[in-house]
Structures are given as structure tokens and as C-alpha cells.
Amino acid sequence: MEAALGHAILTVWGALGFDAELMARYGPRVVDGLWTTLGLVAVSCSVGFLLALPLGVALVEGGRVTRALCLSFSTFFRGTPLLAQVFLVYYGAGQFRDALDAVGLWGVFRDAWWCVAITFTLNTAAYQAEIIRGGVRSVARGQGEAAAALGLRRGQTYLTVILPQALAQGLRPLGNELVLMIKASSIASVVTVYDVLGATKYAFSRSYDFEVYLWAALIYLVLVETVRRVWNLLERRATRHLRPREA
Incomplete structure (x- = not known):
């Protein structure tokens, strides 16, 4: 499947008039970078x-202490640059090598891909938590009261009544967060991860042909537009009961 998609991408590039020799030399590396980008975004967002x-x-x-801890986590990851967070994990992990090695985690933190994946995961978790909080607060209090009147426990109420409505309300901002993560994934190239931009930088450093950056821009544009269209379909289906029926 990967080979077929890679061939299709290279064929499209050729049809758009890109340099065939340049494409044959560095195109496969950029396609490999695309799979790295998709893997990073899929793991971190899920x-x-x-x-x-x-x-x-x-x-x-949560109680006062729980809310304070969660709010501190959210504030830190939403209030500091993602690039600084990547540096903290990637370069900071080496300061605790002995401790990480003692618990068997150094093998994870020595790998740039995993450092970036962990950072992206924590960053997007903070943003998605705020989206979910807003969705939960948008659900009318009477929904929970009605569920309690039916004998549902608090956990059951959240799973069957509150969270489905909250997630339906938050679909649009969750989709926006996914789009932002796709574009922010280019930061991974700074710490030697050969994603789309990392592979593009490598190709440019060997060829000095600015065309390779047009490849990267086109790939990101296609990814974002695909996610936008798919998310629109999901949102329309998930919220179809909220729209008035046609006559």
C-alpha cells in the first residue's frame, strides 16, 4: 500500500511539471517523510x-487539588512554544539518563521520534482537554439531573449522556486541533526526525533547488484539505439530529 501511494504521489508530481530528475532522486525520501509525519500525527492525536x-x-x-493540577498541566503546555517543549524533552532527557536507564526508559528517550511523539501528545492533550471541558460545560445541567432521576450513576451519566453531547459540540475545534498538529509536526525536523519537512531540507541541502519546498507545501496543503473535508462529513453526520428536517 505504501509503495502504491508513493508511486501515485510521484506520478502526480510529474503531471504537475516538477523536475523529473530531481523527483526521481529525492521524491522517495520525501514520501517516506510523509509516512513519518502521518505516524507522528496519528499517535500524538489519538x-x-x-x-x-x-x-x-x-x-x-475534580476537587480543588485535582483541578489545580490539571489546570497547571494545561496552562504550561498551552502557554509555552511547542518548539521549546520539544527541546526540553529531547535535550533534557539526556540530563536524566541514569535515572531513565534504571527504569528501562532510556531506549525510548534516546530516540528523537519518540521524544517528539511524547511532546506532541502532551501538547495536544492540553488543548483537547480544554475543548472537552468547554463541551461538557455546554451540556445543560438538566441532562445530568434527568439521568440521575432515571437511576444512572455519575460515571454512566458521563459515558452515555454528557460526553456524547460534549464531543458533538467539540467536533469542530477538535478538527481544528488536528489540522494545527499536522502543520506543527514540521517542528520535528529540528531534532533530526525526517518527516516531510526534514526530508525536504535534506533534499534542498543536496540539490539547492527551491522546488523541493514546493513539494512540501503541496503535501501539507493536501493533508490539511483532506482532513478538513473528511471532518466536515463527520461533523454533519454526528450533528444531523440538531438540524431541522427538510420538508
Whole structure:
């Protein structure tokens, strides 16, 4: 599948009039970088969402200490640059090599890809938690009261009543967060991860042909536009019960 998609991408590039020799030499490396980018975004956004669910609920339902801890986490990762966070994890992990080696985690933190994936996950979890918190607060209080009147426990109420409505309300900002993560993934190239931009920088350093950056811009544009269109379909389907029926 990867080979077929890579061939299709190179064919499209050729049809657009890009330099065939340059494309044959560096195109496969850029396609490999595309898979790296997709992997980073998929892992960070999916795991970040799993972390954001309890964080978002805790920001609403937690006690004073719990809310303070969750708010501190959210404030730090939303208030500091993503690039600085990547540097803190990638370069800072080496300061604790002995401790990480003792617990068997140095093998993870010595790999630039995992450092970036962990940083992206924590960063997007903070943003998604705030989106979920806003969605939960948008659900009318009467929904929870009605569920309690039916004998549902608090956990059951959240799983079956509150969270589905909160996520439906937050679909649009969650989609925006996914788009932002796709574009922000280019930061990974700064710490030697050969994603789309990393592979493009390598190609430019060997060829000095600015055309390779047009490849990268086109790839990011296609990714973002694809996600936008797919997310629009998901949002329309998830919120179809909120729209008035046609006559």
C-alpha cells in the first residue's frame, strides 16, 4: 500500500511539471517523510485524546487539588512554544539518563521520534482537554439531573449522556486541533526526525533547488484539505439530529 501511494504521489508530481530528475532522486525520501509525519500525527492525536478525556472531565468535576493540577498541566503546555517543549524533552532527557536507564526508559528517550511523539501528545492533550471541558460545560445541567432521576450513576451519566453531547459540540475545534498538529509536526525536523519537512531540507541541502519546498507545501496543503473535508462529513453526520428536517 505504501509503495502504491508513493508511486501515485510521484506520478502526480510529474503531471504537475516538477523536475523529473530531481523527483526521481529525492521524491522517495520525501514520501517516506510523509509516512513519518502521518505516524507522528496519528499517535500524538489519538493518545492525546485518550489523555484529554479524563483531564477535561477533571477540570469540571475534580476537587480543588485535582483541578489545580490539571489546570497547571494545561496552562504550561498551552502557554509555552511547542518548539521549546520539544527541546526540553529531547535535550533534557539526556540530563536524566541514569535515572531513565534504571527504569528501562532510556531506549525510548534516546530516540528523537519518540521524544517528539511524547511532546506532541502532551501538547495536544492540553488543548483537547480544554475543548472537552468547554463541551461538557455546554451540556445543560438538566441532562445530568434527568439521568440521575432515571437511576444512572455519575460515571454512566458521563459515558452515555454528557460526553456524547460534549464531543458533538467539540467536533469542530477538535478538527481544528488536528489540522494545527499536522502543520506543527514540521517542528520535528529540528531534532533530526525526517518527516516531510526534514526530508525536504535534506533534499534542498543536496540539490539547492527551491522546488523541493514546493513539494512540501503541496503535501501539507493536501493533508490539511483532506482532513478538513473528511471532518466536515463527520461533523454533519454526528450533528444531523440538531438540524431541522427538510420538508
